[in-house]
Amino acid sequence: MRTTAHAAAGRGTYHHGNLRAALIEAATALLEAKGPLGVTLRGAARRAGVSQTAPYRHFQSKGALLAAVAEEGFRRLARTITRAARRCRDDPIHALQAMAVAMVGFAAKHPSHYRLMSGPAVRGRDHPALREAAVAAWTILTEAVRDCQRAGGIRGGDSAELAFVLWCLVHGLSVLVVDEQLPPAVRQAIPLERLTEHAARLLLEGLGQRH
């Protein structure tokens, strides 16, 4: 934030400011303001107060800048679900459900950012740091599943596999929300939070011990 204010004021020449961080910040602002199609390398440079070609000193391409923005998104997502889980450390199943709700809530609150994170603009294959951040978020969920298994809340077996199914469900809901593709019949009546809880509960019942 401070960096942007600095650039906006136009006092510095940016010759020793942290342009890299400023560009990530500018791109993020563009993303939230104008959506994925509104993010432009030139636009980010303008917003940071530098020439159109300056970004190439810090990012190999537009994709590399977007990857950095997405990476930051995954870090925020990880923080968000961690915080949600901490609030119910006593009941692992409840914690898992809270994480699911928090994740969908994050997507609903930052649709463009979530879209970028899961979009084709940045493929993790080309950006190791991005992939790491994504895996870190995903690992948190896996560990929460393992906690549930230890506590006897859900069946045994490969926790990564079980966590993956939950991830699919929550990610699928998030993406539908972000793309405004919730079927009208569903969207009309049910608040998002209850919808997520409901979906997670159905799955967790499937993951129960009884089967």
Add this chain to the structure above:
Amino acid sequence: MRTTAHAAAGRGTYHHGNLRAALIEAATALLEAKGPLGVTLRGAARRAGVSQTAPYRHFQSKGALLAAVAEEGFRRLARTITRAARRCRDDPIHALQAMAVAMVGFAAKHPSHYRLMSGPAVRGRDHPALREAAVAAWTILTEAVRDCQRAGGIRGGDSAELAFVLWCLVHGLSVLVVDEQLPPAVRQAIPLERLTEHAARLLLEGLGQRH
């Protein structure tokens, strides 16, 4: 197909050929060949053998053309899952599982097309025909759920709500596949088809009568 051949041969002047269909076809070809970012209004026009501005007689904008391509994708998807279900008409639960596998298979086979269908490039809100096609596909799944309920395979209640949860799960998996975001631990060992079956089974157990 025939239209493209016709255009490629360069014999007609396209003054009465079906340019609209030819453009949809050209855009689809570009999409499959070069991915979502490779689809261009000018490129589609070139491929169809007309000037850059000709498309505007048939589509209000690039978005409208993309919406038409996405619409066709939903129709193909609907056909695909219908066909899959027909092959096991005797067992509704098995049919539902087959539909899930077919849907993920469709996404894996046509990643760019699936991406476009669920992307931000085309919002259903602005394109009623697209929305209709999407709802039609989604309705097929809902009816399959209802069949299961009648047969006693899964619990009662709002079939749209249950179908929606299944849709989230399958769509989430499809999107992860398309975006190449399957966690390494998962992708390494398990073939996609088995993964889908496994995910669907877990959920369907959650949807069972016992709870």
Add this chain to the structure above:
DNA sequence: ACCTGAACACCGTTCAAGT
């Protein structure tokens, strides 16, 4: 080491004009 300016090959879209 970091940044600028001009340039290239593209875009989507508009508008006047052609048949």
Add this chain to the structure above:
DNA sequence: ACCTGAACACCGTTCAAGT
């Protein structure tokens, strides 16, 4: 009714040049 050509305001990226 349907299409073309020139034009406008943008892109991402490269390259030589500046400090």
